Amino acid sequence: MNWLLVITGAMVGAPLRYLTDRTVQSKHDSLFPWGTFTVNVVGCLILGLLTGAVTAGAANSQVQLLVGTGLCGALSTYSTFSYETLRLAEDGARFYAAANIAASVVAGLGAAFTGAAFAQAIWG
Template sequence: MTAVLVFAGAMIGAPLRYLTDRMVQTRHDSLFPWGTFSVNLAGCLILGGLAGAGAALPAPALALLGTGLCGALTTYSTFSYETLRLAEQRAYFYATVNIVVSVLAGLGAALLGYAVVHASLA
């Protein structure tokens, strides 16, 4: 049953990631991968919120939303590929900013999601 829930969440997360990435990226005329940054940030916020819910959220919901939806919505492989692509294009500033800002903003979003949900359930 858990595998089915993960699959169902991924069926929502993967197209949502693609469509959001394309929508965001077409609005920016920049080498910076805004689309991937956006979906990764949103996924960190959601996953942080799910972690903040802790025991209040049943395991099947975590499988559906955490592993399935967030797992398919976020993408470390695309983040890595786009960073390497920027370095190959000698856009070292953008590559460095992508690494630093993605990691710090992702951790901040996860912490924010955790804190808000955890505080609202306390």
């Protein structure tokens, strides 16, 4: 049964990732990978909120599998982040590559902490 929860979450997360990435990127005429950046930060925010909810007892392990492992696992993407950063560096856009690394780490951690703090405020 657990695998079905993960698959169900991923069935929502994967197309959501693709559609969000394409929509966001189409609105920016920039080398910076805004689409991937957006889905990764949103995934971190959701996972932080979920972690806070689980810690507070407001969500159970099934929700964690569905939303955390399934949805967030398919929504966010470390491999695409790595590929796009490498591609930027190889194409000579080293500033964008470094900015992608720094901004992704700072914004991702910030989003996760914000989500956890929000959960603490609601359920703590």
